[in-house]
Amino acid sequence: MAAERGGTPAGPAPAPPAVRAEGLTVVRGPRTVLRGLDFTVPRGRITGLLGPSGCGKSTLMRAVAGTQAKVTGTLQVLGHPAGHPALRTRIGYVTQAPSVFDDLTVRQNLDYFAAILAPGRAASDRRREDVTRAIADVDLTAHTDALAGHLSGGQRSRVSLAVALLGDPELLVLDEPTVGLDPVLRRDLWTLFHSLAADRGTTLLVSSHVMDEAERCHRLLLMREGRILAQDTPDALRTRTGAETVEEAFLRLVDEAAAAARTTRPKETAR
């Protein structure tokens, strides 16, 4: 089990979060897509980013991965400002669109990216081990020599995930990794995510718009219309709202937010 960094002999001090955002705001085109978000992502845990389509999940992930323009506010990632060059090899980011070469096999795709991460003849044994392990991690060993262009959509996204796992990143940012997968593969991927967190100490930020995946996360960021509605464990969210499921808790929080907006609006317009 990976040790949490930052412990002291007097007692374990809580490790600083992997991601800390304060007043995070993103403008895309004419729209303010993220509106002053404050949140943290704890290290070595799985944080689920959940909310309806279009609420800003991908934009938030792009900001954390350092690929989003027009980001303001504070966004610290693994102790650096998001997008810092020192973060390039420490973050694995998988977008919704698989980025693989269709005319290469699964192994050739991974060999290519492994050679960028660890170039040179001296690293060739390590590269071979890393590639074989990453292919096994995503359950594609039977397809090692298949052309990526001949794989299904779900298999191609798993090749992208394997590429992200190659460098053993400290932070994995996964945008809807289970979309289009059958229930068995979804379960297997969640098992992999839990073993990455428990055995390798990896921090995972995983988005989904399927609320039943919320139960598989250690912690949740619930989003709606560019804002964070709540951040807590699934248990705490259910207890706080008196709901039986995270989906029901989400709906109650939406109603609470709408009621709060109704009570503040007359005062604002009365000025």
Ligand SMILES: Nc1ncnc2c1ncn2[C@@H]1O[C@H](COP(=O)(O)OP(=O)(O)OP(=O)(O)O)[C@@H](O)[C@H]1O
């Ligand atoms: N390139 C762009 N220019 C302008 N607005 C954009 C652009 N891309 C996304 N948006 C807007 O930003 C908002 C958030 O989009 P985003 O893709 O982050 O949402 P999401 O929660 O990830 O959605 P989904 O679950 O459907 O992927 C949406 O309202 C979308 O219309």
